[in-house]
Amino acid sequence: MSVDERREQLIAVALELFSRRPPEEVSIDDIAAAAGASRPLVYHYFPGKQALYEASLRRAGRELSARFEEPMEGPLSERLFRVMGRYLDFVQSHGPGFAALLRGGSVAASPGTSAVIDEVRRAAHDQILAHLAVPAPSPGLRLTVRAWIANAEITSLEWLAERSVPLEELQLHLVQEFVASLALTAAREPALATELAAFLADERPEGPSGRLVQDLAGLLAVPGILDALTALAAPTVGPAESSAPGSAPAPTTSGPVDEPSAQATEGSADASPA
Amino acid sequence: MSVDERREQLIAVALELFSRRPPEEVSIDDIAAAAGASRPLVYHYFPGKQALYEASLRRAGRELSARFEEPMEGPLSERLFRVMGRYLDFVQSHGPGFAALLRGGSVAASPGTSAVIDEVRRAAHDQILAHLAVPAPSPGLRLTVRAWIANAEITSLEWLAERSVPLEELQLHLVQEFVASLALTAAREPALATELAAFLADERPEGPSGRLVQDLAGLLAVPGILDALTALAAPTVGPAESSAPGSAPAPTTSGPVDEPSAQATEGSADASPA
Numbered sequence: 001m002s003v004d005e006r007r008e009q010l011i012a013v014a015l016e017l018f019s020r021r022p023p024e025e026v027s028i029d030d031i032a033a034a035a036g037a038s039r040p041l042v043y044h045y046f047p048g049k050q051a052l053y054e055a056s057l058r059r060a061g062r063e064l065s066a067r068f069e070e071p072m073e074g075p076l077s078e079r080l081f082r083v084m085g086r087y088l089d090f091v092q093s094h095g096p097g098f099a100a101l102l103r104g105g106s107v108a109a110s111p112g113t114s115a116v117i118d119e120v121r122r123a124a125h126d127q128i129l130a131h132l133a134v135p136a137p138s139p140g141l142r143l144t145v146r147a148w149i150a151n152a153e154i155t156s157l158e159w160l161a162e163r164s165v166p167l168e169e170l171q172l173h174l175v176q177e178f179v180a181s182l183a184l185t186a187a188r189e190p191a192l193a194t195e196l197a198a199f200l201a202d203e204r205p206e207g208p209s210g211r212l213v214q215d216l217a218g219l220l221a222v223p224g225i226l227d228a229l230t231a232l233a234a235p236t237v238g239p240a241e242s243s244a245p246g247s248a249p250a251p252t253t254s255g256p257v258d259e260p261s262a263q264a265t266e267g268s269a270d271a272s273p274a
Numbered sequence: 275m276s277v278d279e280r281r282e283q284l285i286a287v288a289l290e291l292f293s294r295r296p297p298e299e300v301s302i303d304d305i306a307a308a309a310g311a312s313r314p315l316v317y318h319y320f321p322g323k324q325a326l327y328e329a330s331l332r333r334a335g336r337e338l339s340a341r342f343e344e345p346m347e348g349p350l351s352e353r354l355f356r357v358m359g360r361y362l363d364f365v366q367s368h369g370p371g372f373a374a375l376l377r378g379g380s381v382a383a384s385p386g387t388s389a390v391i392d393e394v395r396r397a398a399h400d401q402i403l404a405h406l407a408v409p410a411p412s413p414g415l416r417l418t419v420r421a422w423i424a425n426a427e428i429t430s431l432e433w434l435a436e437r438s439v440p441l442e443e444l445q446l447h448l449v450q451e452f453v454a455s456l457a458l459t460a461a462r463e464p465a466l467a468t469e470l471a472a473f474l475a476d477e478r479p480e481g482p483s484g485r486l487v488q489d490l491a492g493l494l495a496v497p498g499i500l501d502a503l504t505a506l507a508a509p510t511v512g513p514a515e516s517s518a519p520g521s522a523p524a525p526t527t528s529g530p531v532d533e534p535s536a537q538a539t540e541g542s543a544d545a546s547p548a
Contacts, residue, residue, distance in 0.1 A: 104387070111381070139438030143433070147429040184490075198498070200498070205505070210507075216461050222468065224468075224474070225474060227475075233488055
């Protein structure tokens with residue numbers, strides 16, 4: 001093996017081991033044995049376990065980011081569904097060892113590992129915004145995208161630990177949660193609502209968005225739900241039960257519908273530490 | 275000062291410093307100076323910086339968990355709104371120093387810090403389930419709650435770094451995202467739909483849920499959206515454009531409405547790594 005080949009082989013072997021077990025349970029001896037190399041040889045290429053761990057993580061990060069690439073074709077939710085299939089496949093094969101690092105509890109955390117994680121998150125964020133193709137993404141939309149990425153990360157790591165629902169279900173739900181978050185963001189940002197209309201027009205009944213709309217329509221048939229929503233949709237401006245309306249600044253969301261903010265104001269006023 | 279008082283004072287001073295700067299920028303000398311104590315005195319109480327850091331984090335975790343306590347009274351979304359006010363206040367005062375730890379990139383991460391973080395997340399999860407008062411929370415509901423907690427965590431840390439929207443807006447949005455996640459979970463879990471109806475019946479038009487419903491109703495008035503949703507809600511079983519229907523297991527979600535799963539199946543089949 002050439003110097004480069006040997007180096008790459010050691011990283012590949014280390015990545016395989018670090019993917020299955022937390023770093024504190026993987027030794028340089030384990031890596032040397034799995035690579036069919038001597039301990040001094042491993043040290044010849046890497047100053048220590050942390051350097052090898054970070055090199056493995058960098059490779060894992062590149063592999064994961066490559067899975068976010070998706071042709072700009074077809075309904076958006078179906079593109080995201082395919083990406084999530086590849087992402088969850090990656091989580092299954094590499095998640096067990098890196099979960100603690102991602103959840104903030106790994107002894108191997110360092111500025112180096114932090115940079116890799118941030119880069120993968122940024123790649124996911126940039127891919128999603130590229131597919132959304134919104135001309136000037138608002139801070140609110142960017143925050144929505146980042147929050148959904150965190151949701152996907154945590155949900156998949158939790159899933160890995162418990163496997164409490166089938167993987168295909170998780171894949172569908174994550175995509176549907178993205179669609180719902182997008183709709184929520186559009187509900188408070190009129191400029192995004194037009195983009196949402198165009199996005200929905202391209203979706204198909206059989207795809208994740210269609211199935212979501214059908215599930216939500218089914219929910220309206222459950223006794224009590226439609227009545228409750230109707231009551232909530234038509235605000236009554238009666239004598240307020242609440243105290244001190246107007247004593248705190250009202251939230252500044254501006255949806256297409258105006259609503260009285262007495263209660264929200266009361267909520268803010270109550271929000272001091274108990 | 276008694277031994278206990280001195281110990282508590284050192285933790286309080288350390289927490290104050292560790293809340294504002296990452297641990298690598300806080301030295302034992304800084305802590306000693308801020309506490310009006312000598313360096314040897316600090317070492318008399320704590321073997322080193324990491325021990326003091328972990329003690330500070332434990333105290334921060336207890337303070338944060340205490341903020342999750344909320345009387346079991348009034349509409350659920352308004353309770354959560356008050357809790358989020360206290361939570362975001364905590365994030366503002368302690369977030370800058372602990373953000374890296376939570377995001378997985380701190381050199382001070384250890385099994386000890388991991389245990390504290392897990393405990394706070396569990397406290398948040400348990401409080402939310404206690405307020406929801408669902409008799410037997412499903413794995414899907416638990417996952418929804420955990421994912422929303424992760425969302426709140428990441429969104430608030432991102433907000434701290436960029437402050438791109440007003441804090442009151444973030445507080446409202448996080449609560450509304452919880453309501454939306456709950457509705458989504460209920461849409462695929464019929465047993466939860468009845469609970470959702472009861473929950474919505476207690477909400478008020480002026481509260482976070484009411485405002486959400488009004489914003490979403492406003493969205494339906496945007497040209498194109500209602501048409502697109504109507505088309506998605508009524509699945510047409512025409513000749514499939516897609517390849518190989520039935521070649522992969524269909525997702526097993528069961529909403530109150532049955533839907534053809536041809537496209538979802540095609541999505542699964544395409545979900546192999548590119």
